[in-house]
Amino acid sequence: MATTREKRPTSFYFLATFFALFVLFLYGPMLTIFILSFQGESGGLTFPMNGFSFYWFGNLFEQQAVGDFGGSFARSLKLGLIVMAVTVLVSFMAGLAFRKRFKGDSVIFYLAIASLIVPSILISLGIGLLFNIVSWQPQWFTSALGAHLTWTFPFGLLIMFAVFNRFDPSYEEAARDLGASSWQTIWHIVLPMVAPSLIGVAMFSFTLSYDEFARTLMTAGALNTLPLEIYGMTTNVTTPVLYALGTVTTGFSFVVIAIALGSVLILRYRKGQKS
Template structure:
């Protein structure tokens, strides 16, 4: 029987500690959200109940939490759609080298290394100095795109670098127009990657704090509302909110993964049917 080296067990312990460090706070918040009615924000727990979840759904108990959730959700969808569309267009454009493409690429990536709070401050100042209202759907939307677009473009660059152009050539040989090639050939092939870009766009926008702090105007998004609650909420209702938002985020991820699985299964079935037809 082959024995494992000592380094294997050392690295295993290190990995387990890393997972505990990574997910421990989230698990702790989830546990504390089930405190009894007399429970507090720390251990030991004083009974278990769903009291704080019921309290969360009382509008007066948590301020504008549901309004901030709807704003974050709407903003996340806006950012997601824009990120997908622009990323696909950018990926298609960068397949052919054009004047200034390298400079443009580095300008896009630069926004990832600039401190987020400076981006928020800069976008907020541009809007206010231009006489435009600072609002989550305008300046906040623009600030968040500086965060999501680079990720979407990097994904699409990687996808199109591996893209086999022979599929497009075959479609053109069969008389397909440029739009038909994109619609019926390119987009179906890169569809799983588009789901990944969409997931990045929504999740990065939904929980973004720093780039929204100075660009949301007088209406908070969900991360800003939660941050505001930490200064005046001293009950586990805050943990209940954190648990629900985490479950919502995980549900969105599972939904996107399910869509990717269905797309891959459909593609495999179509390929199998095509193979049988050729036989």
């Protein structure tokens, strides 16, 4: 017997159109930059395109009259990796510590997440002024590192809180009954079980640090990170090489996300094989 397909209501098409326009609003500017980065050699910064080529991607790796692509990218990459490592380690330790109530835990928690409420530019300004008061020159690996941690650590902490709230302590009790020490229990039981979440924290912290502008503005010192370099170049660079840079950096961010998701899938596959 043939089944008749249920007719969708008019509201479905209205909501679907609204969602499509919303996605276009979000990713339209990114798509525009991506397309314009493939301008021909004589192309400009706007439509219509004058040919199609990879010329500006090759020009990206040549000596530029304005801008330090390689140096700023290296600094952003190193800073993002340091922020990622510190955030993962401290978030994991804080998640373990907050599993049991202790005196002053609420105060510490609210202090840890308070930086999410304060405007980013004020945090950057405050850290920069503090370094000037103590006669320390702000640098991307000191003051900027601290500023980025005020942005990434609260997210890592909240993620680990959610993970440990669902964590079954009976696994740890079973390990201790079998003679495992506290360190062995953490290393062989707790850590493998929360590893996918730690990968998520790592991805969050790296991408947030790699793309951060406001909290880096007053704390990076004389050497720019990549977001600061791109911002400074917007008033000087008049070729699509800037769009090529945006396309490359966006692609790099997607690669990081793909690696993180791939790692989670591998961990789940191995866990399924063992079980």
